Amino acid sequence: MADFDIRPTGGPIGAEIIGLDVSKPVSDTVFSDVESAFYRHSVVVIRDQTLSPAQLAAFSRRFGQPQANVRAEIQKGDVPEITLISNITENGKRIGSHDAGRYWHSDLCYLDKPSKLTLLHALEVPVRDGVAYGDTRFASMAAAYDALSDDLKEWIDGLKAANSYRYMWNKKAHEFGVRPVLSDKELEKYPPDAIHPVVRTHPVTGLKCLYVCEGYTRESVDMTEAESAAVLRQLFEHVVKPDFLYAHNWRLGDLLMWDNCAVQHKATFDYEPPLRRLMQRCTIEGSVPF
Ligand code: OGA
Ligand code: MN
DSSP states (O other): OOSSEEEEOSSSSOEEEESOOTTSOOOHHHHHHHHHHHHHHSEEEEOSOOOOHHHHHHHHTTTSOBOOOSOGGGEETTEEEEEEEESOEETTEEOSBSSTTSSOBOTTTTSSSOEEEEEEEEEEOOEETTEEOOOEEEEEHHHHHHTSOHHHHHHHTTOEEEEOHHHHHHHHHHHHOSSOOOOHHHHTTSOOOEEEESEEEOTTTOOEEEOOOTTTEEEETTSOHHHHHHHHHHHHHHHTOGGGEEEEOOOTTOEEEEETTTEEEEEOOOOOTTSOOEEEEEEEEOOOOO
């Protein structure tokens, strides 16, 4: 028995681990407890971590192969698998990504092998009057799939959809103005669309999970444009019903890990400078969705 506590939130998503320090090498037994909690609860926070980028990368590597981000400019200097998410500008230069998580999404679902999990570590949390802002919200894709009507389950069974980084890029550029609008030619340096099943089977738990998201899913490829728009609109509205949701309220030192097949997530932009938010992040390559 390891001497740390795993405390489930009691809802379909979420658990908290207290009393574990992952800055040092973690034994196989301890890692296996963390990994089981992760697959059982989909979103797990390990509290009170102090981690250098190299230490975050070392712990992350226990789960698999870190992914290089497609945007080299948000990398954190010396450790290529670590990127930054922040609202901080220094000397006129944005630190990390300023518009990550604007839409509901699953990380790197635009790749043939999307992220199995994401690890996000809180280096600075925006707090005013004792209240922490900038929650990350999660929606259970297994619960969302379960709750679909039998008719809709049958209708989407076997469908595939295009998940598109390029589509996301210009959607964000137009809506938020943090990144420049790019031409089709300029977008070619980013990955082409990935075609994935609309309902995927979780490779570890075997649960069926909805795998289309507002952020990246451009269209379902097996139907007319109008049919695709209608079914996607219906699914995007469905997945964010309150029953499927969990909000993570950040504390300094939280190391949050989420399962990108089991959940989608979205950032909450309810704070502004001079309040600062700074996160370091690592994503781990998963398998080809089926
Ligand atoms: C991410 C992301 C949301 C947040 O890091 O992948 O979407 O709340 N972050 O920062
Ligand atoms: Mn994300």
